[in-house]
Amino acid sequence: MKNRNEALDSYWRIGEPMVWISATALALTLLSAATLLIVIMVNGLGVFWPSDIEKVHLKDRPPVFGQLIRTEENAEKTGLRRQYKIANRDLYGLDFRWIDESQIDETQRPADLIVLERVEHGDFYGRLKTMTGPHTETSAVDLAGLNSALEKTTVELDQLSELEDKLSDASYRLEQLRLKQLKLDYDNAPVDTAAQSQLQRDKAELDREFGALITLQTRRLAEVRKAKAIFVDAAGQEKEISLVDIFQAYAPNTMSTGDKVVFYLHKLAELFIGEPRESNTEGGLFPAIFGTVMLIFVMSLFSFPLGVIAAIYLREYAKEGVVVRIVRIAVNNLAGIPSIVYGIFGLGFFVYGIGHGIDMLFFPERTPTPTFGTGGLLWASLTLALLTVPVVIVSTEEALGAIPREMREGSYALGATKFQTLYRVLLPMTSPGIMTGLILAMARAAGEVAPLMITGVVKLAPALPIDGNFPFLHLDRKFMHLGFHIYDIGFQSPNVEAAKPMVFVTTLLLVLIVLLMSSVAIGLRNRMKKRYTFGTF
Amino acid sequence: MTDYKPANPVLEVQDLRFYYGDSRAIHGVDITFPEKQVTALIGPSGCGKSTLLRCFNRMNDLIDISRVEGKVLLDGQNIYDKSTDIIELRRQVGMVFQKSNPFPKSIYENVIYGLRIAGEKDKALFDERVETSLRGAALWDEVKDRLHDSALGLSGGQMQRLCIARAIAVNPKVILMDEPCSALDPKSTARVEELIGELRKNFTIIIVTHNMQQAARVSDNTAFLFEGNLIEYGPTDQLFVKPQNKQTEDYITGRFG
Numbered sequence: 001m002k003n004r005n006e007a008l009d010s011y012w013r014i015g016e017p018m019v020w021i022s023a024t025a026l027a028l029t030l031l032s033a034a035t036l037l038i039v040i041m042v043n044g045l046g047v048f049w050p051s052d053i054e055k056v057h058l059k060d061r062p063p064v065f066g067q068l069i070r071t072e073e074n075a076e077k078t079g080l081r082r083q084y085k086i087a088n089r090d091l092y093g094l095d096f097r098w099i100d101e102s103q104i105d106e107t108q109r110p111a112d113l114i115v116l117e118r119v120e121h122g123d124f125y126g127r128l129k130t131m132t133g134p135h136t137e138t139s140a141v142d143l144a145g146l147n148s149a150l151e152k153t154t155v156e157l158d159q160l161s162e163l164e165d166k167l168s169d170a171s172y173r174l175e176q177l178r179l180k181q182l183k184l185d186y187d188n189a190p191v192d193t194a195a196q197s198q199l200q201r202d203k204a205e206l207d208r209e210f211g212a213l214i215t216l217q218t219r220r221l222a223e224v225r226k227a228k229a230i231f232v233d234a235a236g237q238e239k240e241i242s243l244v245d246i247f248q249a250y251a252p253n254t255m256s257t258g259d260k261v262v263f264y265l266h267k268l269a270e271l272f273i274g275e276p277r278e279s280n281t282e283g284g285l286f287p288a289i290f291g292t293v294m295l296i297f298v299m300s301l302f303s304f305p306l307g308v309i310a311a312i313y314l315r316e317y318a319k320e321g322v323v324v325r326i327v328r329i330a331v332n333n334l335a336g337i338p339s340i341v342y343g344i345f346g347l348g349f350f351v352y353g354i355g356h357g358i359d360m361l362f363f364p365e366r367t368p369t370p371t372f373g374t375g376g377l378l379w380a381s382l383t384l385a386l387l388t389v390p391v392v393i394v395s396t397e398e399a400l401g402a403i404p405r406e407m408r409e410g411s412y413a414l415g416a417t418k419f420q421t422l423y424r425v426l427l428p429m430t431s432p433g434i435m436t437g438l439i440l441a442m443a444r445a446a447g448e449v450a451p452l453m454i455t456g457v458v459k460l461a462p463a464l465p466i467d468g469n470f471p472f473l474h475l476d477r478k479f480m481h482l483g484f485h486i487y488d489i490g491f492q493s494p495n496v497e498a499a500k501p502m503v504f505v506t507t508l509l510l511v512l513i514v515l516l517m518s519s520v521a522i523g524l525r526n527r528m529k530k531r532y533t534f535g536t537f
Numbered sequence: 538m539t540d541y542k543p544a545n546p547v548l549e550v551q552d553l554r555f556y557y558g559d560s561r562a563i564h565g566v567d568i569t570f571p572e573k574q575v576t577a578l579i580g581p582s583g584c585g586k587s588t589l590l591r592c593f594n595r596m597n598d599l600i601d602i603s604r605v606e607g608k609v610l611l612d613g614q615n616i617y618d619k620s621t622d623i624i625e626l627r628r629q630v631g632m633v634f635q636k637s638n639p640f641p642k643s644i645y646e647n648v649i650y651g652l653r654i655a656g657e658k659d660k661a662l663f664d665e666r667v668e669t670s671l672r673g674a675a676l677w678d679e680v681k682d683r684l685h686d687s688a689l690g691l692s693g694g695q696m697q698r699l700c701i702a703r704a705i706a707v708n709p710k711v712i713l714m715d716e717p718c719s720a721l722d723p724k725s726t727a728r729v730e731e732l733i734g735e736l737r738k739n740f741t742i743i744i745v746t747h748n749m750q751q752a753a754r755v756s757d758n759t760a761f762l763f764e765g766n767l768i769e770y771g772p773t774d775q776l777f778v779k780p781q782n783k784q785t786e787d788y789i790t791g792r793f794g
Contacts, residue, residue, distance in 0.1 A: 404636075404638070406634050406636050406638035407638055407640070408599075409596060409599070409632075409634065409638070410634060410638040410639075410640070410700070411640070411650075411654075412596070412599065412627065413594060413596065413627055413631065413632035413634075413704075414627065414628070414631070414650055414651040414654065414703065414704070414707065415624045415625070415627040415628040415651060415654060415655065415707070416624075416650075416651075416654045417624065417654075420654045424640075424650070424653075424654065425640050425641070428641055428642075429641055531641065531687060532641035
């Protein structure tokens with residue numbers, strides 16, 4: 001009996017249960033994080049895989065073409081049912097269809113089934129029947145013929161896009177002229193001045209140029225649109241599609257695994273560099289990726305120096321006392337305010353306050369149309385900077401506090417002033433700690449959506465914040481963001497089922513971007529750590 | 538024998554009292570430090586020897602609640618005068634700490650730190666000072682091939698000698714050493730002691746130590762402090778062989794402390 005008591009005693013004294021509890025806690029945390037990542041990856045990575053198209057013969061209804069998505073037990077629990085992506089939204093109204101297995105006679109994978117990625121209405125599954133119009137006469141009526149015709153149309157479209165560039169350039173210059181005119185009118189310049197008449201002449205010239213371009217573009221486009229192809233679906237219904245509207249055509253049933261891998265990689269590349277199509281549910285994510293990275297970057301530019309400098313004052317110069325303690329508590333609590341509150345503050349203070357002020361001061365002629373007095377990248381970045389600055393302050397302060405007293409004394413003893421000590425010894429030593437703060441701040445900023453929604457994010461931005469027009473960096477512009485993209489296509493899209501894969505892909509991408517940026521920052525921090533500390537941080 | 542007045546004084550302390558807030562830690566000390574000699578301050582823990590040492594380069598100014606009364610004359614000039622430039626004072630009175638504290642920079646940058654912050658930019662002077670200081674601190678041969686490596690990669694004893702090199706690079710009059718060997722192994726301690734013997738040719742050294750053998754080995758004069766009072770001060774050989782005071786005798790024979 002005594003032995004058992006002793007054993008139990010030592011069991012508790014050594015703390016065996018604590019080991020188990022802490023290990024379990026860690027395992028649970030890791031497990032949930034891993035599950036989340038795996039779910040995202042499984043759903044996200046499979047999106048672009050070109051699965052085979054089946055022709056499904058049904059017992060008492062016409063056959064359909066479809067891509068098998070999943071199989072599960074039916075509602076009556078009498079058997080299995082399959083979900084097919086049947087595409088052809090303009091014909092059927094739905095992209096997906098559930099079919100009970102008891103209804104299915106047989107499935108085939110005919111080699112001549114073609115998948116069309118279209119500019120509008122999503123994918124089309126069907127067979128090619130005939131082609132008409134320019135570029136199609138010499139082509140055979142099969143996939144290779146279709147693709148060669150498509151290629152020729154693409155060349156023409158590229159030429160057209162040059163025209164479009166000219167058009168957008170002209171419209172930009174027109175806009176500039178309009179603003180100039182507004183400014184002149186506002187300044188009450190007499191109508192007969194040289195500037196006014198010069199402006200009028202310029203405008204007339206540009207208008208002529210613009211008109212000519214428009215006419216040319218319309219004519220060319222009509223010409224290109226004449227190239228058409230007729231496709232039939234499984235039930236024999238015909239559909240005429242202009243080649244211009246076809247983005248890509250392929251026959252998954254004839255592709256080898258190698259072909260599919262190449263195709264898959266192409267689609268991935270398009271995701272990174274392409275523009276979104278079909279109210280964001282298809283195509284690339286480039287504007288959103290660019291907007292997200294840009295936002296985090298501009299945010300860091302504000303929050304990093306502000307936080308570090310504030311922390312230096314708080315720790316090094318402010319006299320320790322009640323006020324400093326209250327400030328410190330306030331800073332710590334700032335991190336706990338719901339982010340939407342920051343968003344509202346950003347809207348009220350930055351957008352309506354400062355932005356409107358800038359408009360009144362520099363662009364009074366444009367009112368009531370706002371220039372800075374509306375949401376934009378700058379205001380969203382500032383709002384996020386405000387949100388993340390407490391993190392930077394706290395970590396910088398902690399890093400400063402962790403420096404051993406001997407370091408300061410050693411510097412003072414050599415005749416250094418407080419400032420010299422600070423920037424020659426203390427700041428290099430705190431840099432890893434500061435970097436930690438910045439990493440946390442960036443990760444937090446990347447995940448925020450709520451404050452952005454009212455300070456400048458849009459579902460589709462007409463232009464990137466950086467372009468070739470002076471002053472090249474347009475921080476007043478609205479922008480796209482991956483986090484908002486997830487919300488938008490996942491919950492605001494008219495066709496949620498079709499958008500679902502994109503939600504996963506976007507999530508995966510956002511996670512990847514955060515991971516990438518933190519890795520870079522962590523790498524930097526580790527280098528600093530090696531250089532500036534004894535390894536005791 | 539507290540009225541011992543060695544010749545060639547560099548640093549004279551007159552009736553120095555030091556307060557932490559309301560409590561007095563040093564109760565009026567008068568002591569004179571001779572030029573180019575090593576003076577050891579010994580005494581039990583908490584007797585005020587480190588505090589006294591830190592009064593000589595006004596390191597105690599960093600403590601908000603501290604207060605000093607009395608005079609410390611460096612070359613006849615009271616360093617507690619309002620007109621004293623603390624930066625200049627600390628350049629003349631260097632200090633080596635108990636825990637070695639090289640900066641997170643290269644060995645080279647550590648040595649020239651004092652020069653750099655004084656606004657010096659002459660590269661040739663830097664090179665020359667680095668070599669003389671490192672030679673002076675008996676470190677040159679060990680590090681001459683890696684001057685631009687981080688100082689944090691040195692061993693404990695090397696780091697402490699680097700701190701000494703850093704202190705002598707600005708050519709101070711006086712070097713204060715606050716238990717410089719307490720964190721070192723016996724071999725490194727021996728090297729630093731040997732170094733102190735060399736340094737006394739050019740510098741006035743005041744060293745605080747817990748180790749009475751060390752005081753006996755390295756110093757010319759020894760002062761014994763107890764509870765904030767200077768109990769006895771005299772040439773080291775006299776003080777250790779024939780202490781005048783009962784407390785001193787008790788301490789050096791190991792009866793307390």
